[in-house]
């Protein structure tokens with residue numbers, strides 16, 4: 001868009017201005033377009049007064065009032081030496097704006113027990129302020145479309161390899177996946193550094209539902225160590241997909257598919273590799289639910305790992321990606337719009353990170369997650385499973401699991417040198433946290449000011465009232481500057497870095513479909529020892545449902561033309577000198593992290609790129 005400054009000359013001296021009114025008038029001869037106003041400045045040498053703007057104007061809106069000043073907390077106003085009428089005026093003005101906003105931006109329940117979303121029926125209702133255009137080149141999915149009518153199963157791995165040769169050969173990660181997906185160490189590597197690094201946790205006790213004994217597992221623990229010793233040393237890890245237990249599986253191409261809720265035990269061996277040592281496909285132990293072991297016939301063990309990968313696909317897409325980044329981003333966005341008036345410093349800090357979530361999620365609810373969308377047509381968790389899984393996953397989220405240092409520590413992955421996700425996430429969280437702390441310091445002198453900030457307290461209450469049913473979610477009130485800083489860091493991290501690590505990676509790990517099957521065509525095996533390699537293939541998704549998933553992932557994987565990297569801000573308020581200093585500091589911090597990651601990656605056979613700050617988008621925009 002061309003930008004054109006509009007100058008208005010005053011007739012006489014202006015003095016201290018309280019507000020500026022703008023009106024966009026429809027006139028004959030001028031195009032009927034919305035205008036974007038990025039800033040209003042009033043100059044009277046040597047003074048410059050600024051007015052918060054950065055918004056779209058529409059003729060139908062009538063007068064738009066801009067209040068003088070930059071960011072301010074509500075209580076600060078009262079302490080300032082300004083005329084009383086001015087302070088009363090500002091408070092009334094803000095109240096009026098918020099009331100208007102709350103009529104426009106309302107809550108709606110999408111799934112019972114899961115974070116709520118914005119109540120709109122069309123994109124147009126979001127208005128220009130909350131819309132954006134996601135420009136990206138259209139990828140060539142012509143080849144994949146050629147499989148659209150084929151509802152049969154893949155005939156063999158050789159046939160899958162022929163398809164991969166067309167779609168995956170250029171991608172280094174995907175090529176590596178295809179070469180190593182059957183190897184146990186690589187299965188473990190993906191739990192730490194794959195597209196869903198959130199499931200794995202250390203365990204000091206054997207899970208009661210996993211029917212293994214120390215004797216069964218002894219052969220797989222190197223160096224004659226016992227299971228008890230390894231548990232005690234913290235070398236035993238678990239993947240538990242209990243959240244999938246009882247989730248109804250989809251019907252795809254008219255055929256019933258199957259889900260399972262596996263338990264998978266892994267061992268951190270002397271070489272620093274994390275390898276699976278036992279897999280039970282369903283939660284309740286029993287004779288028809290055998291425990292698969294690395295010593296089983298190759299096809300049995302491989303198929304057991306494929307079932308775990310399929311369970312991981314469901315959890316990655318819905319419980320990790322959609323719930324923890326998209327739905328939470330929207331929850332925070334709606335609460336911010338409804339409770340924090342525009343001049344509030346946290347409104348200004350948060351909006352660039354959450355704004356885009358309303359539109360992208362609305363579009364996802366209308367397409368991907370709706371009838372005939374990719375979940376309905378091609379995923380093991382279809383329309384019947386969606387609300388069940390999202391609601392169950394919501395019940396299992398706790399605040400600590402969203403705060404990186406606590407989450408990594410509680411899962412026992414913070415000290416694993418081979419966990420690149422964990423190392424990078426900790427550093428990016430640290431940089432964001434320092435930035436937020438300095439922003440909070442600018443505005444709150446002490447914890448008492450946090451407690452007295454009624455807008456902030458209404459904000460956290462609104463978040464609590466519209467997020468989870470269980471109480472171990474977010475703090476009920478924000479009492480200290482430290483609590484505010486952690487919470488705001490969590491919001492920014494979830495919408496930017498976490499999203500990037502879950503989103504950027506998905507196509508890389510899914511291009512070789514057997515590594516991440518979206519559904520399974522036959523029930524979980526109840527016996528061992530009767531499978532051939534072609535039998536293994538017969539469990540995998542049909543030809544056209546495979547290609548439907550890959551097409552959707554390819555479309556989601558196009559880098560946006562208007563990509564905004566982490567902590568880069570277009571909004572005028574960040575040009576204010578006090579803010580600019582903080583932004584420059586965090587950008588320098590992130591650049592140093594980027595350099596270290598590049599350096600580290602140059603020495604790795606398998607670089608981990610997803611959390612390199614320059615690749616992390618500032619908000620959930622795809």
Ligand SMILES: *[C@@H]1O[C@H](CO)[C@@H](O)[C@H](O)[C@H]1NC(C)=O
Pocket residue numbers: 112113391469
């Ligand atoms: C969650 O709470 C709402 C009301 O607060 C209730 O209607 C709903 O049944 C609850 N859902 C679950 C899954 O417990």
Ligand SMILES: *[C@@H]1O[C@H](CO)[C@@H](O)[C@H](O)[C@H]1NC(C)=O
Pocket residue numbers: 055056058061064126127128129342
């Ligand atoms: C855009 O945002 C401003 C400030 O929140 C608001 O006053 C205005 O009404 C919004 N415009 C539209 C079209 O929603």
Ligand SMILES: *[C@@H]1O[C@H](CO)[C@@H](O)[C@H](O)[C@H]1NC(C)=O
Pocket residue numbers: 148149150151253377378544545548
């Ligand atoms: C697969 O092809 C069948 C028959 O043409 C069609 O009905 C079905 O919708 C297709 N499935 C997917 C996932 O595209």
Ligand SMILES: *[C@@H]1O[C@H](CO)[C@@H](O)[C@H](O)[C@H]1NC(C)=O
Pocket residue numbers: 170171172173174507508557609
């Ligand atoms: C392919 O692999 C490279 C790493 O080698 C990565 O940067 C890129 O994002 C990958 N994904 C796609 C879809 O090209």
Ligand SMILES: *[C@@H]1O[C@H](CO)[C@@H](O)[C@H](O)[C@H]1NC(C)=O
Pocket residue numbers: 209242245283284285
């Ligand atoms: C664990 O197994 C018992 C039966 O031994 C079963 O009743 C229970 O539901 C299982 N737990 C889960 C989470 O499925």
Ligand SMILES: *[C@@H]1O[C@H](CO)[C@@H](O)[C@H](O)[C@H]1NC(C)=O
Pocket residue numbers: 499500503504505506507508556557558559560615616617619620621622
């Ligand atoms: C999502 O991932 C794809 C690569 O798979 C990338 O092109 C896109 O920019 C990512 N979006 C965000 C917001 O990180």
Ligand SMILES: [Fe+2]
Pocket residue numbers: 321326499503620622
């Ligand atoms: Fe996304």
